[in-house]
Amino acid sequence: MSHDHRIRFKRLNQVCEKALAQSISKLQNWDKLSSCYPGYISTREGYANLKTCQVQVCDFWSQLCRQEFQAIFEERDVKAKLDELDDLILKAKERARSHRDGTGSHTRVEDLTPAQLIRGSIRRAQSETLEQLDTRLRSLDGKNAKLRAELEELNKAVGSELEELDRLYEKWLGKGLGNGAGELQQGVENMVVETREGP
Structure with a gap:
């Protein structure tokens, strides 16, 4: 079976990457960075050193954030839960569509075992199958609620990580991450809203 419908974990990663890119763009602003060290960059060596430092800090920060995101995802088993929800x-x-179209699956006599034929009619076998499917689908609300709570916890955890990075940025470079943390939190909150809405 194709897994093209499993989009929620991919979208969560895209939200994280977008927020990270916005945060890193602040560090990549040479004018802002160099204005903090005008005397140091007035020499060729100082200029080269600060350029090198900028690249290394951006790379380190990107790797650190991605590692933190993945650690949170793995700790909370986010991918498996979002895939299951999808x-x-x-x-x-599919069930709703088959009911609308009147094309729901029917059990064929040749597919039943002798024991099933003895125990009851085809109608009973169909009823049992549909009941099992209904039971699984009824669990969707419970799984949705649990996943929503975990996404909200994830939102808080990622927000805390970005706030800590923001404090480090402010300490060393003078200004915060701008919209990075807000972008990530908004993206996760949007996913929570979609989870509430269901199919």
């Missing part, structure tokens, strides 16, 4: 939503949509 699967359940797809099944719910």
Whole structure:
């Protein structure tokens, strides 16, 4: 089966990358950085050293943030839970579509075992199958609520990490991360809203 419908974890990663890119862009602003050390960059050696430092800090910060994001995702098993949610939503949509179109699956007599034929009719076998599917689909709300709570915790955890990075940036370079943390938090909050809405 194709997994093209599993989009939520990919979108969460895209939100994190966008927020990180906005944060890193502040460090990549040479005019702002060089204005903090006008005397130091007045020499060729100082200029070269600060340029090298800027590249190294940007690389280090990018790697550190990505590692933190992945550690949080792994600790909370975010990918598996978002993939499971995508699967359940797809099944719910397919079930709703088959009911609308009147094309729901039917159990064939040749697919039943002798024991199943003895125990009851095809209708009973169909009823049991549909009941099992209904039970799985009813669990979607519970999983949704749990996932929503975990996404909200994830939002807080990532927000805390970005606030700490913001404090470090402010301490060493004078200004905060700008919209980076807000962008990430807004993206995760949007995913929480979509999770509430369901299929």
